[in-house]
Amino acid sequence: xxxxxxxxxxxxATAIAFFLAFIAVTLAITWWAARRTRTTExxxxxxxxxxxxxxxxALAGDYMSAASFLGIAGLVSLxxxxxxxxxxxxxxGWPVVLFLIAEPLRNLGRYTFAxxxxxxxxxxxxxxxxxxxTLAVVSxxxxxxxxxxxxxxxxxxxxxxxxxxVIVGGVMLAYVLFGGMIATTWVQIVKAVLLLGGAAxxxxxxxxxxxxxxxxxxxxxxxxxGPEVLAPGKQVANPLDAVSLGLALMFGTAGLPHILMRxxxxxxxxxxxxxxxxxxxLIGAFYLMTFVLGFGAMVLVGREAILLVDQGGNMAAPLxxxxxxxxxxxxxxxxxxxxxxxxxxxxxxxxxxxxxxxxLWVSVHRRGDAPRDEQxxxxxxxxxxxGVVAILLGILFKGQNVAYMVGLAFAVAASGNFPALVLSxxxxxxxxxxxxxxxxxxxxxxxxxxxxxxxxxxDLLGRPEALFPLKNPALLTIPxxxxxxxxxxxxxxxxxxxxxxxxxxxRMIMGSA
Amino acid sequence: MNTGDDRIRALAAARWRIAIxxxxxxxxLYFGFIFAVAFAQGLMAREVAPGxxxxxxxxxxxxxxxxxxxxxxxxxxxxxxxxxxGAIDGDGQAG
Numbered sequence: 385x386x387x388x389x390x391x392x393x394x395x396x397a398t399a400i401a402f403f404l405a406f407i408a409v410t411l412a413i414t415w416w417a418a419r420r421t422r423t424t425e426x427x428x429x430x431x432x433x434x435x436x437x438x439x440x441x442a443l444a445g446d447y448m449s450a451a452s453f454l455g456i457a458g459l460v461s462l463x464x465x466x467x468x469x470x471x472x473x474x475x476x477g478w479p480v481v482l483f484l485i486a487e488p489l490r491n492l493g494r495y496t497f498a499x500x501x502x503x504x505x506x507x508x509x510x511x512x513x514x515x516x517x518t519l520a521v522v523s524x525x526x527x528x529x530x531x532x533x534x535x536x537x538x539x540x541x542x543x544x545x546x547x548x549x550v551i552v553g554g555v556m557l558a559y560v561l562f563g564g565m566i567a568t569t570w571v572q573i574v575k576a577v578l579l580l581g582g583a584a585x586x587x588x589x590x591x592x593x594x595x596x597x598x599x600x601x602x603x604x605x606x607x608x609x610g611p612e613v614l615a616p617g618k619q620v621a622n623p624l625d626a627v628s629l630g631l632a633l634m635f636g637t638a639g640l641p642h643i644l645m646r647x648x649x650x651x652x653x654x655x656x657x658x659x660x661x662x663x664x665x666l667i668g669a670f671y672l673m674t675f676v677l678g679f680g681a682m683v684l685v686g687r688e689a690i691l692l693v694d695q696g697g698n699m700a701a702p703l704x705x706x707x708x709x710x711x712x713x714x715x716x717x718x719x720x721x722x723x724x725x726x727x728x729x730x731x732x733x734x735x736x737x738x739x740x741x742x743x744l745w746v747s748v749h750r751r752g753d754a755p756r757d758e759q760x761x762x763x764x765x766x767x768x769x770x771g772v773v774a775i776l777l778g779i780l781f782k783g784q785n786v787a788y789m790v791g792l793a794f795a796v797a798a799s800g801n802f803p804a805l806v807l808s809x810x811x812x813x814x815x816x817x818x819x820x821x822x823x824x825x826x827x828x829x830x831x832x833x834x835x836x837x838x839x840x841x842x843d844l845l846g847r848p849e850a851l852f853p854l855k856n857p858a859l860l861t862i863p864x865x866x867x868x869x870x871x872x873x874x875x876x877x878x879x880x881x882x883x884x885x886x887x888x889x890x891r892m893i894m895g896s897a
Numbered sequence: 898m899n900t901g902d903d904r905i906r907a908l909a910a911a912r913w914r915i916a917i918x919x920x921x922x923x924x925x926l927y928f929g930f931i932f933a934v935a936f937a938q939g940l941m942a943r944e945v946a947p948g949x950x951x952x953x954x955x956x957x958x959x960x961x962x963x964x965x966x967x968x969x970x971x972x973x974x975x976x977x978x979x980x981x982x983g984a985i986d987g988d989g990q991a992g
Binding site for chain 1: 902905906908909912913915916917919920923924926927928930931932934935936938941942944946947948949950952953956957959960961963964966967968970971974975979982985986
């Protein structure tokens with residue numbers, strides 16, 4: 385493609401039509417869901433009525449953000465093989481969720497992961513610290529999504545950054561406020577089908593030009609840009625950085641509040657197991673397709689043309705769509721990318737609202753005893769608060785390069801939430817003080833080390849050197865979270881928690897029935 | 898302690914062993930890949946066929962490996978774990 389020949393960024397009738405159709409369908413779903421959302425259980429857990437396969441699609445929808453669709457395709461198109469490190473890393477967290485977390489979580493909790501951590505411990509301290517861990521992860525993730533949404537919509541539809549952020553925040557609020565988890569789940573399912581379908585279509589059209597052989601495509605990329613594009617390059621200049629990022633990706637998924645919350649929407653542990661199986665299959669297929677999309681954009685669009693539109697390469701996939709199917713396909717893919725962000729933001733807001741209302745208001749402030757109407761009212765107020773915060777964060781962080789923020793959200797989730805969750809499920813001698821320390825030490829240490837990292841100090845603040853050498857702190861902070869939890873628990877045993885372990889183990893295996 | 902509790906404890910221990918073994922397998926698979934990318938760049942750059950480097954093949958195999966381990970777990974859980982769990986449940990209600 386000739387550099388500058390793209391229609392990207394001009395108001396595109398197809399894109400607007402597809403996007404309006406998506407909004408119309410999802411708002412109709414919300415209207416339908418609103419009539420089925422009267423109790424807290426329906427608002428936060430879809431009345432536990434979602435099937436295993438449906439929840440698998442919804443998990444995939446919650447997880448496959450625009451960062452993975454646009455970001456990885458862009459990274460592969462610009463740096464070749466190095467981008468694939470992300471494709472694999474973002475999948476390997478899912479087996480961990482399946483083996484260690486999904487079924488115990490479903491059997492032990494109701495709405496949030498704090499339910500599980502606090503199961504046989506003292507409610508107030510554990511809930512407060514788990515809510516802090518949840519809100520830290522949700523805020524970082526929200527910033528990445530909202531700023532991404534603003535930039536993306538500006539690039540693709542030509543409307544202003546601020547209006548894009550307000551549109552995303554407003555539509556998301558409509559889904560969550562009225563339709564709760566039922567609407568959010570179906571929005572995720574629609575989005576997952578659209579995103580997987582769009583990616584598969586792009587793959588098919590790309591491969592049709594290379595005799596339906598990915599290897600021929602890779603060979604064409606190597607012929608044009610040299611064999612380096614098929615080999616590790618400068619992204620892995622520092623091996624410790626690669627390992628640290630890998631740890632964050634592998635164990636962060638199991639600490640993401642909006643992912644964990646999805647396991648409460650299914651009727652039992654068996655359905656929870658089935659849903660991760662489906663999610664792993666769908667997400668793995670998606671990341672395999674990013675191999676083809678990235679190299680396809682490299683060859684068919686060309687690096688020069690991709691860089692001309694966006695220095696980060698984020699427009700590689702939409703540009704590829706334009707080359708393959710003209711303005712019509714560009715419009716479709718642009719609308720899919722926007723829908724993707726909208727759905728992820730809805731899931732995040734709902735999990736943040738659950739931490740505010742179920743953990744902080746009902747369990748801490750009301751000591752677990754609040755009337756039904758009050759619970760649902762507080763849940764809705766918390767949703768509005770989260771929606772406004774999301775819009776404000778989006779506008780506040782305008783112009784910042786936030787591509788790294790999803791990686792950092794994973795680091796905080798892996799260091800703060802994951803150790804406390806695993807220890808509370810599997811370790812008999814875990815205590816209240818241990819849980820609080822694990823969450824606070826893991827969350828605070830990862831946030832502090834991020835602030836002292838080259839990403840913030842050198843890239844953002846322009847200092848010559850950073851106080852902490854790693855871009856991602858997980859290599860240090862995950863062991864720190866575990867060590868803090870274990871050490872404090874061993875120093876000061878909690879007999880009542882120890883005595884309650886057998887009952888917890890029975891419920892973890894047999895379910896609540 | 899009655900036998901039901903012993904059987905639940907044994908089943909929890911069996912589930913824990915499987916979970917740790919499979920998590921370890923995924924961990925080795927993925928970090929084997931990461932370490933190869935970081936320290937065996939020559940090997941990863943070698944092309945087994947024109948266009949197909951060892952690195953790209955290994956990356957795809959990590960994804961396939963993740964699929965296989967989840968399949969192994971789900972099969973074990975559906976066949977073995979659920980049956981044992983059902984047996985404990987049935988005996989508990991009968992007695």
